[in-house]
Amino acid sequence: MxxxxxxxxxxxxxxxxxxxAGHPKVADALGGxxxxxxxxxxxxxxxxxxxxxxxxLRDLTWATAPQVSLEIHGDPGGWPxxxxxxxxxxxxxxxxxxxxxxDPQPAGPVISGVxxxxxxxxxPLVDGQPRWLLGLSVTLHP
Numbered sequence: 001m002x003x004x005x006x007x008x009x010x011x012x013x014x015x016x017x018x019x020x021a022g023h024p025k026v027a028d029a030l031g032g033x034x035x036x037x038x039x040x041x042x043x044x045x046x047x048x049x050x051x052x053x054x055x056x057l058r059d060l061t062w063a064t065a066p067q068v069s070l071e072i073h074g075d076p077g078g079w080p081x082x083x084x085x086x087x088x089x090x091x092x093x094x095x096x097x098x099x100x101x102x103d104p105q106p107a108g109p110v111i112s113g114v115x116x117x118x119x120x121x122x123x124p125l126v127d128g129q130p131r132w133l134l135g136l137s138v139t140l141h142p
Contacts, residue, residue, distance in 0.1 A: 004060075004061065006142035007060060007061075007062070007064065007141070007142055009109075009142065010064070010108075010109035010140050010141060010142045011109070012066050012068050012109070012111075012138040012140055013038070013049055013050060013051055013068055014108070015099065015105070015108050015109055015111060015138070015140070016049050016068050016096055016099065016114075016136070016138060017036065017037070017038060017049040018105075019095070019096065019098075019099050019102070020036050020047065020049060020092055020095055020096060021033075021036040021037075023095045023098075025091060025094075025095055026047070026091065026092050026095050029087070029088045029091040029092065030045055030046070030047060030088060031043070031045065035047060036049065037049075038050055040071075040073050044073065044074055044075035044076075044079075045072055045073060045074050045075070045080060045085060045088060046072070046073050047070060047071070047072050047073075047088075047089075047092055048069075048070070048071040048072075048073065049068060049069070049070060050068070050069050050071070051066070051067070051068065051069065052066070052067030052068055052069040052117070052135045052136070053067065053069070053135075054067040054117060054135065055067040055137065056137075062141050063112070063139060063140065063141040064139070064140065064141070065113070065137050065138065065139045065140075066137075066138060066140075067117055067135050067136065067137055067138070068096075068135070068136045068138050069133065069134075069135055069136075070089055070092055070093060070096070070133070070134045070135075070136065071131055071132070071133050072085050072088050072089040072092070072131065072132045073125075073129060073130070073131050074129065074130035074131070075129070075130075076127060076128070076129045078128065078129075078130060079130075080130075081130075082122065082130060082132075085130055085131075085132050086120065086122075086132055089120065089132045089134055090120070090134075093116065093134055093136060096114050096136055096138075097114045099111045099114055099138075100112060100113060100114055109140040109141060109142055110140060110141050110142070111138060111139070111140045112139050112140065112141070113137070113138070113139030114136055114137070114138055114139075115136065115137045115139075116134060116135065116136060116137075117135035117136060117137045118135055120132060120133070120134050121133040121134070
């Protein structure tokens with residue numbers, strides 16, 4: 001690597017988000033395309049991909065392992081149920097693991113690992129909208 005600052009441009013969220021947004025199994029699990037983004041929005045169910053609270057920046061010279069957070073939100077009316085949303089988020093996590101074997105995007109980072117960081121957490125919103133959370137450790141380099 002000739003430019004150490006290229007590490008700052010190796011964004012795991014955009015790589016995972018674009019991968020999952022175009023993944024056919026994710027679209028099937030969510031009920032159609034257009035249900036993966038970085039914000040909570042209809043149509044429901046909806047997958048949100050964002051920066052997680054943890055990770056490992058190592059020594060900031062090459063590979064890092066930041067955390068990416070997956071959130072699956074159901075409809076504010078309570079559907080689909082808890083078990084179905086759990087199935088959907090696990091399908092999304094399995095699809096994210098496929099990034100390891102995929103060809104890297106020309107302007108994107110090289111992803112060499114995708115692992116869960118802990119537990120799958122049931123965490124409905126205060127208004128009762130159903131939600132599951134899962135963190136992924138994404139090992140990547142520019």
